Amino acid sequence: MSPTGLSIQSVSKIFPHAGGAVRAVDEVSLDIRANEFFTLLGPSGCGKTTLLRMIAGLETADGGRILLDGEDIAPLPPSKRPVNTVFQNYALFPHMTVAQNIGFGLEMQGRPAGDISRAVADALKTIRLEGMESRRPAELSGGQQQRVALARALVNHPKVLLLDESLSALDYKLRKEMQIELKRLQRESGITFIFVTHDQDEALSMSDRIAVMSHGKVAQLGTPQEIYDHPATRFVADFIGICNFLPAADLGLKDAGEIGFRPEDAAFVAGATPETPGAKGRIAHITYRGAVTHYLIKLADGRTVTLSEDDPQDVKVDDDIAFAVAPDRLIRCA
């Protein structure tokens, strides 16, 4: 059996920059399984979009191989790759109707007109935009444009669908809706989705696996839970969620260096006095967030940590408190 899925093998991209060169993507190797919802997560400039563009063929790789179901697609132009992209700002053709936009890929592949109109009608139903086929993109809302861009790519049944920060232009509520919609479309279509985002929330809630990228390299690869609970590096711990870091001694531990913990993994120790052993501090700020409450705590050495509790605690600003971290929730990373 030939290997299925997308295999990225030591792919690099070097951009000339200010007389020198920048390795935007630095010998990245990843194996993305068929039918997987895979996310490339990282801050801007980490190389995630460049890697996505190399998979699409919009950027040529400077070395390395990109195998799709065992075939090297790196030498192929974008028009010859069984891969489609949902662009960041959708890139819908402004001079074409919704139906013409969605049918464009099929038309370019020389499919008969009857097939195209059937596929377009089906796609419009899937994205719930029936009756909008003769509108122009400018006449649609942001969310509708987003769905047309999705349909325009999905209607071609690519082996891999690439999504470049596709939800970032939408407002919060619409983004949440589209996250669920995307997940549904991915499950129903059985297509491999590669999703690029800088939004850790989005990455955690949708992905089967996440590759966290930093400076052109993969900092960590794993399921959302693996990455959140066991970040491999301090960068990953900081980038995904909030992570407190304190010298081990401050937490009464014998480890060398610093130990990390998530705000929700620490709890106040009731009835603590300044003499109680363990981590101590003073409440500097309380932020009520609805479902949780955040407590900013200032330690004696001036460091601050954040604790979060589901229920508001009986403490107020300037109270001296002690807190403890569940031993199995400590984060020890490189």
Add this chain to the structure above:
Amino acid sequence: MSPARKKSLLLLSPFLAVMGAFFLMPLLLIAAYSFLQAGPNGGVVWHFSWDAYVQILYTRDFDGTLVFDAGYLQIFWRSLKLAGICTALCLLAGFPMAWHMATRPPEKRNLWIMLVTIPFWTNLLIRTYAWMLILRTDGLVNNALVKTHLIAQPLTLLYNDFSIGLGLLYSYLPFMVLPIYANLERMDWRLVEAAQDLYATRAQTLRRVILPLAAPGILAGCVLVFIPAIGSFLAPDLLGGGKRMMIGTLIANQFSFARNWPFGAAASVVLMAVVMLGLMLMARKGRGLQSLV
């Protein structure tokens, strides 16, 4: 008149004054002249007459009867044809030029714009004479070809349709390049990437995405080339040797040598009407084209 209306008229007055002095007045004067009688030594006699318009289609026989004469119509037709060919050539040469300019890095684009506009720094008359020096029998091109023994006898490059076409192409190319450049420069290049991602070949991307999006610039360029080309006077007169009568040379002659101002004015009015009609057709066709793609 309400105060608000008075105020807006007052604000409009500079615009109306400029329009009136530089656009409306000359046009009205031309239109008026075309309905007058020619003065015996040039100028006009203030006496209403259709003569100038009649003269476009008819000539007077020896015994004074009017005979249909297609001579001037042929001149009109030849000018239209030449302007059309000139516009097509400008588009063929101008689009790739504009494309090249628009795809340079932003800091180099201004240099290209300057290079395209440099010819405007010198008068068109001088530049047209320069073409005569290049094209004439013992000119630059012929001398080079003869000296390198590529040809034995000099070619006739001047005083024919070729030299007129070349002169027109040269004169009006920037008017085609600049609007198309302005259009392409603003274009969203991600749409090109999107087209390629959706399996479009380069030719399909050009036809289905780039050309429709560049259509306003192309249309503007065609109008800017076609209108001056149809009434152009220097290239046909100097490079064509004045042998090939064009509408521009015809009109110029009526005001200078022939001293028949009403006829020159009438020919101008007809030319304007033809151009106006053409533009209206083009505008309609432009809309039709947009709905096609």
